Amino acid sequence: MKGRDNLQNLKKSLWNSSFSHIYIEKRAINNINTKRILSNFKDATKIEIEHYKDVFCRGHQSFALQKNSPKLILAVKRDNFIYKGAGVCEDFGNSHFYYTSTMMNCIYDCEYCYLQGMYPSSNIVIFVNIEDIFYEVEQLLKKHAVYLCISYDTDILAMERITYFATKWLEFASRHPNLKIELRTKSANFVAIQDIPAINNVILAWTLSPLNIIKEFEKNTPSLNSRLESANNAIKKGWNVRLCFDPLLYVEDWQKNYEKCIDDTFNKISSDDILDISIGVFRVSKDYLKKMRKGREYSLILNYPFECKNGVCTYTENHSSNLVNFVYKKLLYYVPVEKIYV
DSSP states (O other): HHHEEEEHHHHHHOOOOOOEEEEGGGGGGGGGHHHHHHHTTSEEEOOOSOOHHHHHHHHHHSSHHHHHOOOOOOOOOOOOOOEETTSSSSTTTTTEEOOOEEEEEEEETTTTHHHHHHOOOEEEEESSSSHHHHHHHHHHTTTTOOEEEOOOOOTGGGGGGHHHHHHHHHHHHHTTTTTEEEEEOOOSSGGGTTSSSOOTTTTEEEOOOOOOHHEEEEEEEOOOHHHHHHHHHHHHHHHEEEEEEEEOOOOOTTTHHHEEEEEEHHHHHHGGGGEEEEEEEOOEEHHHHHHHHHHTOOOTTTTTTOOEEEEEOOHHHHHHHHHHHHHHHHTTTTSOGEEEEE
């Protein structure tokens, strides 16, 4: 046993700490946001590069292995600042639904995360020219109101101590009343923005999962209780808070675990105080799933025999409906039907 422990310690020692190396595009070096980010990593090795894809998209990378020691890449986003909202995502009744990515990848390591099928690397890219994204949003706002999700392909709030991007987005939203933004997170980091007065056109959305799913499949993420405390603190400060039971996972004892998750949630948070709730089962692009399975060939979640329709893979209709209906009916004990989006 002692020899096994020594071997595990040796394996851990082989990995550099997170962000031990930071790659910086030459055109990003003098950006004020670059300088602020680098001030957090005085001991990191800094490496100048021409283009973030030279590092991020190089061949023969392992997304899963890189999670042991992710690197940071600071870049300038050149195009595609705003995207139309994907059909598999809930628009909550908003006509003009978009999302944007000021960062690529996430500090967490959820086994089911679609990013491992979307990107060739788990290193984190931060686009330091966030002001250019703001400009593009302003051009869009001249045409119509906008519902914008800013934290789909990352977790902005989890990175706030490094980037201050959540703060920048909130300040931007406060100046544009015809913009509504959703900031989705699994973090317990509301404390990073707690001194900012609540903004009516901003929604802070917490993704919630049962304890066993967090422990087994959401590596490095905060506990359910920590997320609930963070969400409740936001509510007390007057923020619009959304709760997201998404993705629902078809795992052993799922009924018992999701029932406890919902009970724990509303023992901590008053249903009267939340804006709304979203429910969604696990679903992913067929192409992404193929890459995800290759990177995690022993994953029970990813190797479920999914049904694929129109390029999207999800559980069988029977399993999907059982998951959604069970969680929906349980939520109705606490929340009026008009607050639940499926």
